[in-house]
Amino acid sequence: MINVAVLGYGTVGSGVVEVIEENKETVNKKSAAELNVKYILDLRDFPGDPYEDKVIHDFNIILNDPEVSIVCETMGGVGAAYKFTKECLLAGKSVCTSNKELVAKHGPELLQIAKDKQCNYLFEASVGGGIPVIRPINYSLTAEEIENITGILNGTTNYMLTKMDALGADFDEVLKEAQANGYAEADPTADIEGYDARRKIAILSSLMMTKNVDSEKVYTEGITKITSADFEYAKAAGFKIKLLGTSEKLSDSEVAVMVAPFFIDLEHPLAMVNDVFNAVFVKGNMLGDSMYYGRGAGKLPTASAVVSDVIDCARHLGKTVMCFWDAEDVKLADVKELEREFFVRIDSAAKEDFEELFEDFEEIIADRKEDAGYFLPPTKERDVYEKLEKLGDTVLNVIRIYR
Amino acid sequence: MINVAVLGYGTVGSGVVEVIEENKETVNKKSAAELNVKYILDLRDFPGDPYEDKVIHDFNIILNDPEVSIVCETMGGVGAAYKFTKECLLAGKSVCTSNKELVAKHGPELLQIAKDKQCNYLFEASVGGGIPVIRPINYSLTAEEIENITGILNGTTNYMLTKMDALGADFDEVLKEAQANGYAEADPTADIEGYDARRKIAILSSLMMTKNVDSEKVYTEGITKITSADFEYAKAAGFKIKLLGTSEKLSDSEVAVMVAPFFIDLEHPLAMVNDVFNAVFVKGNMLGDSMYYGRGAGKLPTASAVVSDVIDCARHLGKTVMCFWDAEDVKLADVKELEREFFVRIDSAAKEDFEELFEDFEEIIADRKEDAGYFLPPTKERDVYEKLEKLGDTVLNVIRIYR
Numbered sequence: 001m002i003n004v005a006v007l008g009y010g011t012v013g014s015g016v017v018e019v020i021e022e023n024k025e026t027v028n029k030k031s032a033a034e035l036n037v038k039y040i041l042d043l044r045d046f047p048g049d050p051y052e053d054k055v056i057h058d059f060n061i062i063l064n065d066p067e068v069s070i071v072c073e074t075m076g077g078v079g080a081a082y083k084f085t086k087e088c089l090l091a092g093k094s095v096c097t098s099n100k101e102l103v104a105k106h107g108p109e110l111l112q113i114a115k116d117k118q119c120n121y122l123f124e125a126s127v128g129g130g131i132p133v134i135r136p137i138n139y140s141l142t143a144e145e146i147e148n149i150t151g152i153l154n155g156t157t158n159y160m161l162t163k164m165d166a167l168g169a170d171f172d173e174v175l176k177e178a179q180a181n182g183y184a185e186a187d188p189t190a191d192i193e194g195y196d197a198r199r200k201i202a203i204l205s206s207l208m209m210t211k212n213v214d215s216e217k218v219y220t221e222g223i224t225k226i227t228s229a230d231f232e233y234a235k236a237a238g239f240k241i242k243l244l245g246t247s248e249k250l251s252d253s254e255v256a257v258m259v260a261p262f263f264i265d266l267e268h269p270l271a272m273v274n275d276v277f278n279a280v281f282v283k284g285n286m287l288g289d290s291m292y293y294g295r296g297a298g299k300l301p302t303a304s305a306v307v308s309d310v311i312d313c314a315r316h317l318g319k320t321v322m323c324f325w326d327a328e329d330v331k332l333a334d335v336k337e338l339e340r341e342f343f344v345r346i347d348s349a350a351k352e353d354f355e356e357l358f359e360d361f362e363e364i365i366a367d368r369k370e371d372a373g374y375f376l377p378p379t380k381e382r383d384v385y386e387k388l389e390k391l392g393d394t395v396l397n398v399i400r401i402y403r
Numbered sequence: 404m405i406n407v408a409v410l411g412y413g414t415v416g417s418g419v420v421e422v423i424e425e426n427k428e429t430v431n432k433k434s435a436a437e438l439n440v441k442y443i444l445d446l447r448d449f450p451g452d453p454y455e456d457k458v459i460h461d462f463n464i465i466l467n468d469p470e471v472s473i474v475c476e477t478m479g480g481v482g483a484a485y486k487f488t489k490e491c492l493l494a495g496k497s498v499c500t501s502n503k504e505l506v507a508k509h510g511p512e513l514l515q516i517a518k519d520k521q522c523n524y525l526f527e528a529s530v531g532g533g534i535p536v537i538r539p540i541n542y543s544l545t546a547e548e549i550e551n552i553t554g555i556l557n558g559t560t561n562y563m564l565t566k567m568d569a570l571g572a573d574f575d576e577v578l579k580e581a582q583a584n585g586y587a588e589a590d591p592t593a594d595i596e597g598y599d600a601r602r603k604i605a606i607l608s609s610l611m612m613t614k615n616v617d618s619e620k621v622y623t624e625g626i627t628k629i630t631s632a633d634f635e636y637a638k639a640a641g642f643k644i645k646l647l648g649t650s651e652k653l654s655d656s657e658v659a660v661m662v663a664p665f666f667i668d669l670e671h672p673l674a675m676v677n678d679v680f681n682a683v684f685v686k687g688n689m690l691g692d693s694m695y696y697g698r699g700a701g702k703l704p705t706a707s708a709v710v711s712d713v714i715d716c717a718r719h720l721g722k723t724v725m726c727f728w729d730a731e732d733v734k735l736a737d738v739k740e741l742e743r744e745f746f747v748r749i750d751s752a753a754k755e756d757f758e759e760l761f762e763d764f765e766e767i768i769a770d771r772k773e774d775a776g777y778f779l780p781p782t783k784e785r786d787v788y789e790k791l792e793k794l795g796d797t798v799l800n801v802i803r804i805y806r
Contacts, residue, residue, distance in 0.1 A: 023548055030725065130687075132543030132544065135538075135542055139542055140539065142430070143707045143714060145426055269676075284707065286426065293694035293695075304544075304687065304690045311545040312545075324433075
């Protein structure tokens with residue numbers, strides 16, 4: 001029997017217990033052992049809960065119990081979660097987590113401790129919820145030089161953009177509806193400003209580079225400026241608008257990574273990823289394009305990913321499984337220096353000025369009088385923004401294009 | 404150093420050598436050892452080839468060389484490939500293969516030998532070419548009860564159906580074009596009759612059931628009867644036509660599996676999988692829907708998958724990694740007893756008879772006079788075909804619907 005402790009009995013933590021219990025036969029078969037949830041750590045009590053007798057309030061009981069070999073950290077945050085994770089790993093207990101904030105911030109340190117102590121720090125659930133993507137990168141695409149990872153990494157914003165597209169609705173309206181339906185939080189900042197996606201693309205980029213990508217340095221734009229007018233032009237041109245985290249390897253030590261809304265061609269597989277679904281596109285030098293698609297969030301999908309990590313730990317007790325993510329920071333390319341295609345929407349009054357300013361453009365014909373939409377060919381970002389500055393307030397929106 | 408032998412220096416075999424050489428640094432890092440291709444077994448010589456000095460003609464040199472611990476079987480077929488694979492495994496050498504025919508036919512036996520001899524028989528490349536799908540099922544979706552696996556598993560037919568759809572062309576015309584462009588073989592039977600897809604869905608179904616699905620018993624229809632008329636109705640109704648391998652777990656010991664062309668709703672992620680791309684849709688009881696997408700064939704993608712298996716073997720020398728596929732045969736449900744929705748195309752002359760015969764149907768309005776298209780609601784297959792028999796030759800095509 002292998003004893004497991006769950007830290008934090010919230011949505012994901014209770015899901016972990018549910019998956020282990022509900023799929024007991026499969027889980028034990030795949031673990032080659034019987035898994036037993038011995039403790040659930042939470043500040044609260046859960047009277048009436050079927051597992052209430054496992055709930056404890058003192059972390060040290062877990063830390064000091066030599067019978068506990070695997071710990072699921074489903075607390076979130078980088079305070080107590082960091083302290084507990086570190087102490088568990090130092091004690092040789094493997095830790096499986098859904099905490100992308102902690103992984104993005106302290107991944108390399110925690111991985112190193114796990115290695116030193118011959119245990120594991122696994123985080124499949126931290127990116128893409130239940131979609132297997134971390135393990136495919138670590139275990140499957142091992143013969144590849146990964147060159148690019150681009151994903152729809154946040155379910156809330158993808159749900160909102162899908163609704164805006166379908167209903168022709170504006171941002172504020174859709175946000176309210178998403179909040180009412182539980183698809184967006186009361187404070188939606190981390191989602192709509194792209195901070196959640198930023199942590200995830202930083203984790204994926206670190207695995208691609210096998211060195212550390214500092215998530216806080218990743219250039220990030222959210223979706224708050226996207227309007228129904230932008231969607232009208234996107235539709236007219238055969239594009240969708242998606243919030244993408246995208247990361248391109250420029251050399252062994254430099255990566256171009258950003259989170260931003262993008263126009264994306266309808267023909268691209270990422271364009272059909274709708275609602276709360278997420279997808280990660282991975283390009284390798286031998287395989288070419290591959291994509292991993294599924295539910296990026298939700299109690300049971302996320303919990304299933306945590307439990308798949310638990311099973312991996314159970315099968316590798318005393319042995320650290322493969323993960324390359326050195327503490328050394330990778331250089332992040334200055335996004336201003338990168339060439340991209342752009343969509344630009346300007347006030348109709350400025351059409352003449354715009355067309356004079358840019359030598360090369362393609363006007364998008366939509367059924368609108370108040371503004372005009374243009375595609376710009378690959379141009380250095382700095383040059384585009386410098387030129388657009390001359391047009392002042394008549395520039396209504398600028399959105400990058402992903403192909 | 405870990406020595407590798409490659410059996411068969413054809414497309415995939417030469418790709419394996421190329422991937423190991425080209426991505427040497429990554430491959431060795433991920434293997435935690437230096438991989439060395441020591442022998443290439445082929446009947447032919449390859450004068451001028453950069454690896455010509457490694458080419459040998461006697462399998463026993465490999466079998467009897469204790470330095471060779473991993474063998475890549477990229478010969479194909481179930482004759483010598485079976486014999487060599489078995490002998491290697493019995494000698495404790497791990498075997499990695501792209502040979503779906505052999506895996507489908509002798510998978511459980513070869514896996515059991517590998518287990519007995521503490522080595523591995525891995526076959527990531529046998530399904531979906533370079534798309535990681537075997538390993539995600541075996542290593543990632545471990546906390547899931549997998550309930551359904553459905554995929555576009557053959558690149559040739561998907562290319563042809565994509566062309567027929569785009570050009571309004573008929574089967575024979577597109578087949579000729581595909582052959583001219585190297586997307587279809589001179590003898591295209593295995594692809595267009597669905598035999599290739601059948602082997603792949605049998606392998607996937609066996610992993611889902613953890614017991615053996617006999618590929619030769621899988622109900623299989625190819626795409627030879629699909630016409631441009633069918634595509635006209637599909638378009639009018641908002642559907643694509645795809646050759647799917649689909650497998651649904653009915654109980655622990657019974658599975659409903661078939662290969663056939665299906666109408667598939669444009670909104671379904673599989674509907675956007677075009678050209679030579681493949682995708683596998685996997686439904687788990689916790690995760691819900693997930694999908695794995697990429698190049699299902701081709702020298703380097705397939706070779707990359709073989710090499711990822713080599714790396715897995717290198718990291719687990721002396722230890723059998725997880726794969727559950729017992730020799731016990733699973734019961735295959737009688738497809739005639741299953742309920743499905745159908746598309747039926749009939750001669751216009753038979754409209755009245757059809758509408759009298761079926762109480763419940765939806766006519767599809769397309770711009771055609773010579774025939775009529777209908778959707779039938781979920782009905783037992785046997786009942787549909789029995790009724791249609793009464794209409795004789797006026798039934799022009801019957802295609803299942805996948806939702």
